[in-house]
Amino acid sequence: MAVILFIGLLAAYSCPAAAAGAGVEAAPEARGKTYYLDGENREALNSLNYGTEDRPWKTIDFALANLKPGDTLLIKEGTYNTTRLMINGLKGTPEAWITIKAYPGHKVVLKGAGITTGRVQLYNCHYVVFQDIEITNFNQGLFIEGGSSNVIVDGVKVYDIGQEGIHVKGNSSHVVLQNCTVHHVGLYIYNGEGFYIGTGSAGPLDNTSYVTIRNNLIYYTTEEGIELKPGTHHCLVEGNTIYNVNHNYWDDIVGAIEIGPNKLGVQLWRDNPQHIIRDNTIHSVNIGIMVDTGSQIYNNNIYNVKKDGYGIYIDNSTGDNFPREVYQNTIVHTPAKAIYAENNSALIENNKVGLVFNTSGGSVEVEAEEVILDVEQFRAVSHAGASGGMAAQAIRETPQAELSKTGPGMEFTVKTDEAGWYYIWMLVSALDKGQDSAWISVNGGSYNAFPYPLVDSPDKFRWAKLAVIQVRNAGDTINIRVGAREMNGLIDKFIITNNVYYRWGD
Incomplete structure (x- = not known):
């Protein structure tokens, strides 16, 4: 980034x-002695003759009272x-x-x-x-x-x-x-x-x-x-x-x-x-x-x-x-x-x-959880199937008209280093029709509903192509805004690239 x-x-x-x-x-x-404590061992006993691994002490209070400089107390497994x-x-x-x-x-x-x-x-x-x-x-x-x-x-x-x-x-x-x-x-x-x-x-x-x-x-x-x-x-x-x-x-x-x-x-x-x-x-x-x-x-x-x-x-x-x-x-x-x-x-x-990212060689990856602006629309969640173990999850349904007041749930800008046609991809996860879309705006355009491809398992993500946009000059920017349209859908990351053959997974 x-x-x-x-x-x-x-x-x-x-x-x-x-x-x-x-x-x-x-x-x-x-430098001192090593003593052992095992509260779940029935043979354990609070005695100065105990404290070894095969004859451990029974309680923490007794053990602490008998430690001297350099000593180590090893406590065996259990709930004390x-x-x-x-x-x-x-x-x-x-x-x-x-x-x-x-x-x-x-x-x-x-x-x-x-x-x-x-x-x-x-x-x-x-x-x-x-x-x-x-x-x-x-x-x-x-x-x-x-x-x-x-x-x-x-x-x-x-x-x-x-x-x-x-x-x-x-x-x-x-x-x-x-x-x-x-x-x-x-x-x-x-x-x-x-x-x-x-x-x-x-x-x-x-x-x-x-x-x-x-x-x-x-x-x-x-x-x-x-x-x-x-x-x-x-x-x-x-x-x-x-x-x-x-x-x-x-x-x-x-x-x-x-x-x-x-x-x-x-x-x-x-x-x-x-x-x-x-x-x-x-x-x-x-x-x-x-x-x-x-x-x-x-x-x-x-x-x-x-x-x-x-x-x-x-x-x-x-x-x-x-x-x-x-x-x-x-x-x-x-x-x-x-x-x-x-x-x-x-x-x-x-x-x-x-919230500006640079392309390098015409491409850049953007992690969705790093560009959340409105935590009332999206929240960062742990997910074993997501890159880096985190994704952005929609947590509310935001009407299209409301976005003009609340602003987007996510927004970022990409500064390009090459001219050309840029493909905007989003890696998403939705299990059913009740969570398979978001509001998307590119370069200040109106928010449009964007449907996600469904996955057949909660640990999977699929790539979806958001848009193709022409960049006439190196240094021009692409702005992307996302609103939460349906709850519980997940967005892992975005890829913005001018490589027509660039596509990760399906």
């Missing part, structure tokens, strides 16, 4: 990864029911971390008593690894607090939670949250964030810092996917995939990634917080990134944003002097709302913005 509208000029940047984030990439190799698990004061050393993890290949689930009570909590813990464990059916998921430091949370799954999924707070620092999956949180009440860093404005004062949130998958949260609260500083958010978040704030200025101001209520960090937000993929949201204090925002890919939402929204609610540097992001959205700044505190350079 190549989008061609640029904001600003190319600037040379250094990307100071060391300026933010935990500064902890991996714990040193374990608890109203609240508090890991208090567990301390390794810089050379001898303590590791708590699932036995390799085993599914370990910590299950609470319901979404109105309890949590899993690391309090005042240092040099600890918590790995490959699932947390579900609690009021709150995983809390890291009480001044904890040098903690790595890796490969943890948090889901079906009453409030926030993973929360780092209480002046904790040097924490890595990586390779985790957080979804379906906020099922009970407020605070439905995927990752919540810091404390609210009422206090107490919380300068949680140097938190890395890396390579996580976050979806179906009632509030932000990732929120950095006022008072936090030097956090690194990179490589995450976030979609379908902020359900409680769909009509508000709240980002899928939300960076709060440097001060609010009792929260205060006097210097530049210097958060870094980079290399994230964000889609199917109302606002991609909301930034309200000193940060670097770069190399993020944002698409399928709500029609009247924003790709990146830049604010300065407290009037601070800290730069917001926004550069080298790719945002598929209406240019006027792709990057929006409330003030002049932002440096916006070399972002690729718009």
Whole structure:
């Protein structure tokens, strides 16, 4: 994909990864003993003479009480029911971390008593690894607090939670949250964030810092996917995939990634917080990134944003002097709302913005889910048969006359690099006559009903030729608009080509 509208000029940047984030990439190799826990083994026993693989411990509380620096606890498969698990004061050393993890290949689930009570909590813990464990059916998921430091949370799954999924707070620092999956949180009440860093404005004062949130998958949260609260500083958010978040704030200025101001209520960090937000993929949201204090925002890919939402929204609610540097992001959205700044505190350079794609050698592919403008007509859905595993599904029936008011559900423009006759193909899936058409407009023409060829299986797609149009000069453009005429039909991708023999599949 190549989008061609640029904001600003190319600037040379250094990307100071060391300026933010935990500064902890991996714990040193374990030097202590390895113990085993198997709650479903009838021969397991809480005894200091146990803890081996053939004579495992029985309960988590007993195991935690007997770990020393350098030790590893391997938990065997099973569902461990608890109203609240508090890991208090567990301390390794810089050379001898303590590791708590699932036995390799085993599914370990910590299950609470319901979404109105309890949590899993690391309090005042240092040099600890918590790995490959699932947390579900609690009021709150995983809390890291009480001044904890040098903690790595890796490969943890948090889901079906009453409030926030993973929360780092209480002046904790040097924490890595990586390779985790957080979804379906906020099922009970407020605070439905995927990752919540810091404390609210009422206090107490919380300068949680140097938190890395890396390579996580976050979806179906009632509030932000990732929120950095006022008072936090030097956090690194990179490589995450976030979609379908902020359900409680769909009509508000709240980002899928939300960076709060440097001060609010009792929260205060006097210097530049210097958060870094980079290399994230964000889609199917109302606002991609909301930034309200000193940060670097770069190399993020944002698409399928709500029609009247924003790709990146830049604010300065407290009037601070800290730069917001926004550069080298790719945002598929209406240019006027792709990057929006409330003030002049932002440096916006070399972002690729718009819904314009370039042909190369007379051809280009466009993924349908990347050009959705109106999420009330189409939504991006997972589909095993679609290229890239995603497609755009029609979710309403839009009358033809209504499109002049609502605008298209999808729209994009192709800039050609060669003259000639161009064929416009669309890869579609429809199982019956109740879902086999869309409204199509090419180069500003009227919307016409376009029928899809039917498929005989829900995992199949077929190519359909939309139009043939003459391009007289290289550099001329082709505009394509699509409206949702019938529900449930799927569009995988478009191909625009001047190759008369070009046809993929049937």
